[in-house]
Amino acid sequence: xxxxxxxxxxxxxxxxxxxxxxxxxxxxxxxxxxxxxxxxxxxxxxxxxxxxxxxxxxxxxxxxxxxxxxxxxxxxxxxxxxxxxxxxxxxxxxxxxxxxxxxxxxxxxxxxxxxxxxxxxxxxxxxxxxxxxxxxxxxxxxxxxxxxxxxxxxxxxxxxxxxxxxxxxxxxxxxxxxxxxxxxxxxxxxxxxxxxxxxxxxxxxxxxxxxxxxxxxxxxxxxxxxxxxxxxxxxxxxxxxxxxxxxxxxxxxxxxxxxxxxxxxxxxxxxxxxxxxxxxxxxxxxxx
Amino acid sequence: xxxxxxxxxxxxxxxxxxxxxxxxxxxxxxxxxxxxxxxxxxxxxxxxxxxxxxxxxxxxxxxxxxxxxxxxxxxxxxxxxxxxxxxxxxxxxxxxxxxxxxxxxxxxxxxxxxxxxxxxxxxxxxxxxxxxxxxxxxxxxxxxxxxxxxxxxxxxxxxxxxxxxxxxxxxxxxxxxxxxxxxxxxxxxxxxxxxxxxxxxxxxxxxxxxxxxxxxxxxxxxxxxxxxxxxxxxxxxxxxxxxxxxxxxxxxxxxxxxxxxxxxxxxxxxxxxxxxxxxxxxxxxxxxxxxxxxxxxxxxxxxxxxxxxxxxxxxxxxxxxxxxxxxxxxxxxxxxxxxxxxxxxxxxxxxxxxxxxxxxxxxxxxxxx
Numbered sequence: 318x319x320x321x322x323x324x325x326x327x328x329x330x331x332x333x334x335x336x337x338x339x340x341x342x343x344x345x346x347x348x349x350x351x352x353x354x355x356x357x358x359x360x361x362x363x364x365x366x367x368x369x370x371x372x373x374x375x376x377x378x379x380x381x382x383x384x385x386x387x388x389x390x391x392x393x394x395x396x397x398x399x400x401x402x403x404x405x406x407x408x409x410x411x412x413x414x415x416x417x418x419x420x421x422x423x424x425x426x427x428x429x430x431x432x433x434x435x436x437x438x439x440x441x442x443x444x445x446x447x448x449x450x451x452x453x454x455x456x457x458x459x460x461x462x463x464x465x466x467x468x469x470x471x472x473x474x475x476x477x478x479x480x481x482x483x484x485x486x487x488x489x490x491x492x493x494x495x496x497x498x499x500x501x502x503x504x505x506x507x508x509x510x511x512x513x514x515x516x517x518x519x520x521x522x523x524x525x526x527x528x529x530x531x532x533x534x535x536x537x538x539x540x541x542x543x544x545x546x547x548x549x550x551x552x553x554x555x556x557x558x559x560x561x562x563x564x565x566x567x568x569x570x571x572x573x574x575x576x577x578x579x580x581x582x583x584x585x586x587x588x589x590x591x592x593x594x595x596x597x598x599x600x601x602x603x604x605x
Numbered sequence: 606x607x608x609x610x611x612x613x614x615x616x617x618x619x620x621x622x623x624x625x626x627x628x629x630x631x632x633x634x635x636x637x638x639x640x641x642x643x644x645x646x647x648x649x650x651x652x653x654x655x656x657x658x659x660x661x662x663x664x665x666x667x668x669x670x671x672x673x674x675x676x677x678x679x680x681x682x683x684x685x686x687x688x689x690x691x692x693x694x695x696x697x698x699x700x701x702x703x704x705x706x707x708x709x710x711x712x713x714x715x716x717x718x719x720x721x722x723x724x725x726x727x728x729x730x731x732x733x734x735x736x737x738x739x740x741x742x743x744x745x746x747x748x749x750x751x752x753x754x755x756x757x758x759x760x761x762x763x764x765x766x767x768x769x770x771x772x773x774x775x776x777x778x779x780x781x782x783x784x785x786x787x788x789x790x791x792x793x794x795x796x797x798x799x800x801x802x803x804x805x806x807x808x809x810x811x812x813x814x815x816x817x818x819x820x821x822x823x824x825x826x827x828x829x830x831x832x833x834x835x836x837x838x839x840x841x842x843x844x845x846x847x848x849x850x851x852x853x854x855x856x857x858x859x860x861x862x863x864x865x866x867x868x869x870x871x872x873x874x875x876x877x878x879x880x881x882x883x884x885x886x887x888x889x890x891x892x893x894x895x896x897x898x899x900x901x902x903x904x905x906x907x908x909x910x911x912x913x914x915x916x917x918x919x920x921x922x923x924x925x926x927x928x929x930x931x932x933x934x935x936x937x938x939x940x941x942x943x944x945x946x947x948x949x950x951x952x953x954x955x956x957x958x959x960x961x962x963x964x965x966x967x968x969x970x971x972x973x974x
Contacts, residue, residue: 338778443651444658445906445943448924452659452936455928456666533787537910540789541925555793559914564797564808577793581786588785592777 325518325598332597339593345586349579353398364392374568381571384554385561390572396549397576401532402583404466408531411470413524416477421508423478424485434482438475446472450534454543462548465538469531477523481516488512518598522591529584536580551576641956648948652941659940660711663933664704670724670931671700695727698934711937720941721934725926731938735923739942741814742912742919745835746904749842754897756843757850762886764851765858776851784848789910792841796915811837812916838917842904853896857889864888894958898950905943 333339367387375382381390423434453468454460488494489512497507513520538544539552542560546553558564558573674692679685693700698707698721714721720731760780764773786794799806810816811834819830861867862885870880909921916922920939927936 338781439647439651440654443944443947444655445940445947447906447909448940448943449662451909451925451928452662452666456662529785536787537789540910541913555790559793564793564801567801570797570801573793573797577790581790581794584785584787585782588781589778592781 328597329518329521329594332593333590336593336596338589339596342586342589342593345582346590349398349583349586350402352395353402356395357399360392360395362392362396364388364396372563372566372569372572375571381575382568384572385557385563385569390554390575393549393554393572394551394575394579397551397554398579398583400462400548400550401535401552401580404462404469404535405528405532407463407466408469408473408534409524409527411467412474412477412527412531413520415470415474416481416523417513417520419474420478420481421485421513424482425489425504425508425512431482434478438478441472442475444472447534447537450538451541451543454538459545462535462544462550465535465544466531469534470527473527473530477527480523481520484516484519485512488515518594522594522598525587525591525594529587532580532584551580555580644952644955648952651948652944655944656712656715656937656941659937660708663931663936664707666931668931669700670696670933673930674724696724711934715941720938723935724932725930725935731934734935735920735938735942738919738923741917742905742908742921744831745838745917745919746842746901746908748835749839750846750901750904752839752843753845753847754850757847758854758886758890760847761851761854762858762881762889764855765862766881768859773855777855780848780851782848783844784846784852786845787910788841788845788907789914791844792837792911792914795837795840795844806837808837814918834917837915838911841911841915842908845907846900846904849900853893854889857893858885861885861889891958895951895954898954899947902943902947902950905946 333343365388367383370379370383370387371385373379373383373387379389379391381394384390384393419434419437423431449472450465450468454465457464485508494507494511497511502511535544536552536555539550540556540559542556544550544553546557554576555573558569558576561569563569563573671689671692674695675685675688678691679688683691698710702710711721723729723731723734726734760776764776767773796806796808800808813834815821815827815830815834819827821827867880867884870884875884905920908919909924911917912919912921913925920943923935924939926932927939
């Protein structure tokens with residue numbers, strides 16, 4: 318089993334580093350992570366409101382100008398990335414855990430449990446995701462971004478659950494699983510130790526996809542003005558810029574376009590990574 | 606893909622002949638009917654459960670329509686207590702009734718097609734409120750998705766035919782990038798780049814559904830104006846979805862191109878155009894049919910954000926407004942309609958697809974029974 322996952326890891330690594338677009342994606346993601354999590358230690362967190370410096374253009378003192386309150390845009394850009402990325406990661410962890418546990422057990426056990434899981438995925442998939450998220454977000458007025466991440470995770474697991482279930486259905490017919498069953502190794506051990514590691518790469522790809530979906534949702538909630546406006550967050554910057562019609566003012570553009578570009582580039586980087594990972598893990602695609 | 610090996614003939618062109626009509630008393634006919642009906646029952650159950658979830662979730666939200674209405678009324682200089690009484694009077698339902706009674710009233714109404722009346726636009730039936738905005742969302746999303754699918758299918762086939770060429774690599778990269786950027790950011794970027802940076806569009810004129818003073822009706826002025834205002838949302842939906850379709854179609858075409866009957870068709874000396882259209886194209890598009898229905902529903906769900914950015918008053922903005930005003934009935938109506946559309950388009954797509962490709966139907970019966 319350890320050999321299996323080690324093999325997957327090296328295949329994945331090669332897939333990313335050998336494909337130019339996958340490598341670009343990885344560099345983009347790494348650069349943004351360093352910018353966000355390294356930059357925190359280099360900028361002055363105290364970013365005062367300055368009524369005399371509203372919407373200042375780019376300059377040596379303010380690399381990206383200032384915003385509608387006279388705050389330094391570059392500082393806000395550095396500090397605003399951590400939250401969406403953490404929330405995205407949290408939501409993805411929740412989604413993947415639920416999907417892996419439910420999907421694997423449903424596919425392996427079949428019967429009543431399987432029916433129940435399928436019914437649950439049907440219902441959850443059908444609920445209009447953004448609408449339900451909006452209702453919940455306005456339900457808790459002072460909802461914390463962490464809660465939002467948790468809720469996003471609780472609403473987005475069905476797709477992955479289905480495909481993991483389908484894969485377990487076919488994996489459990491293989492000989493090595495039959496061998497494990499004959500040894501009476503126990504359901505939990507067979508599912509989580511013998512079956513799931515075979516899907517490690519696939520699960521990892523879906524983790525990344527889940528991160529992009531969660532970032533889409535949390536930035537969207539900020540854009541709709543449904544989350545508390547106290548935090549430093551790229552989504553909030555875009556919302557404030559849009560509300561203040563910053564797009565009409567050329568010198569205010571950095572406050573709108575800089576966070577927009579960061580989110581877009583991060584998403585693009587993640588998606589490029591998944592595409593080349595998919596190719597590396599799927600021989601059918603690789604040979605073509 | 607494993608079933609492909611089982612029935613290699615099923616994929617041969619022309620796509621398998623349509624099965625016998627369901628009315629015929631054959632065994633297949635009866636199974637087909639049972640299958641369709643089983644899926645239908647399940648669809649109704651799902652809609653019922655989601656509607657219930659919505660019903661209780663909304664009533665659990667802090668603040669209710671009475672608060673919102675009373676707030677509006679007390680701004681006219683009425684004392685809060687009186688405002689509250691007035692608000693309750695103007696409502697078509699009794700907000701203080703026990704919840705089971707409200708539940709029964711709502712669901713018995715729903716069973717006869719009555720979705721109640723709006724709270725914010727006092728007395729207006731929910732169906733009217735929704736019908737006023739729905740065409741706009743359907744128009745913008747529908748046009749955007751249609752353009753995206755057409756473009757995506759053509760470019761995807763091109764990519765598959767020119768696999769590993771420079772065109773393929775460039776288009777694949779563009780497709781991945783377009784598919785990765787959130788649709789609302791595309792809308793913002795379009796507006797900002799188009800208006801302020803390049804100065805080719807005037808967003809202040811283009812925002813909204815149509816210009817003020819233009820009469821809604823079947824006349825050239827209105828249609829032209831609606832199309833003009835539709836440019837930005839349609840372009841946004843197109844750009845946001847075209848990448849995915851390109852990649853999906855590329856994968857599907859690549860799959861088909863490797864099949865034996867394509868090789869045979871080539872050996873028979875058929876023209877490339879004929880092979881591309883009737884042999885490759887048809888068989889590559891077929892498995893994508895159910896995805897179109899799902900895609901449409903997803904895009905309509907994401908329309909909330911795009912409509913908010915572009916101030917395009919469609920279903921999405923109505924949803925947002927109803928949440929803010931605690932307009933239970935409109936929101937319920939949006940949920941019921943939204944869920945039904947998703948569930949029943951899936952149901953129809955399933956059945957249509959089952960008719961087009963009999964393998965699906967047979968395998969489903971095997972799995973579920």
